Amino acid sequence: MNIADYLAKTLKLLRQARGWSLSRLAEETGVSKAMLGQIERNESSPTVATLWKIATGLNVPFSTFIAPPENETPHAYDPDKQAMVITPIFPWDEKLHFDLFSITLAPGALSESTPHEKGVIEHVIVISGVLDMCIQGQWKTLTSGQGVRFAGDEAHAYRNSSAQTALFHSLIHYSTEKAASAPAAGGEKPPL
Template sequence: MQSVGDYLGQALKQLRSERGWSLDRAAQACGVSKAMLGQIERAESSPTLATLWKIAGGFKVPLSAFIAAPPNELEVRQAEQLRQRPTSDAMLVAPLFPFDPRYGFELLELTLPAGYERLSEPHDTGVTEHVTVIRGAMALLVNGHWQALEQGAAVRFAADAAHGYRNPGSEPAVIHNLICYPAAQSR
């Protein structure tokens, strides 16, 4: 099985190649240094989640494009087997359904460790997130306010504004995050 770092590096290199971008051009588009992009491509460095989001935004692709390939039809996926730490961030990610342009969304299982907090910069215009708390409890930052969410709670919000995730508890919180991309951005 291919390591997360190797997959991420190959995906980044392939996207650059498909677009005919140099490392300089990619760095300009992503707001990430040329040196860092080169290290990621060579699997010499694991980016933070914030850096990976910047790269995805610069290439106008969903985050899961760097984590896993879309599954085959009728492929049964087990979160336990998919759970990984794709960045240097403490959050675990299981790409249940990586982005597929036919559908325009990605479905991720996120495990937020106890005491974890992640502030996210705005995604592209029109991106929406649908968060469902599967286990534990969390707080979601939307419109400048933290909203407590208990197990079983579900909420949809415009992710094209700053938002955040927090686990104030002493046990990990597990959520499903369905991220929908407008048709123009889901290429």
């Protein structure tokens, strides 16, 4: 099963496990019913921002949707020119309540993130290149080796205004309430 198939199947399973219709899922996530249906049928690839909205609305870690099928490198990306590519380094950790991602942001790319679920703390560390971050309405420039920690439950944005690809790591620390709805050890999804 490829990543797109995995995403489609996982979304449908999580929705059905809750007994939700596509309309209810749309209400909870802020993503249109039509788009959710297309994702479930594997007719459309969501943007990173859309995938975050879905994970937040379902109250599951982001990596739930990009956990690797056997022998395949997981990733999520914005379909338009792969402006942002996200690869899990350490997917959801049940004991420590975090995901750790390696993210590349193409030159000139901007990714705006809606607030994640309450209590999420995000840590961003630039590995190479230059990354601009908008946190609490203020832009801050980070270069290789610099990092920032902020409340991920507020709107924030990532921008690469340089001519080189930016590479950074993002550790998403979820509140302990996340544990009840997170994937079980071994990548299996709990019955929700």
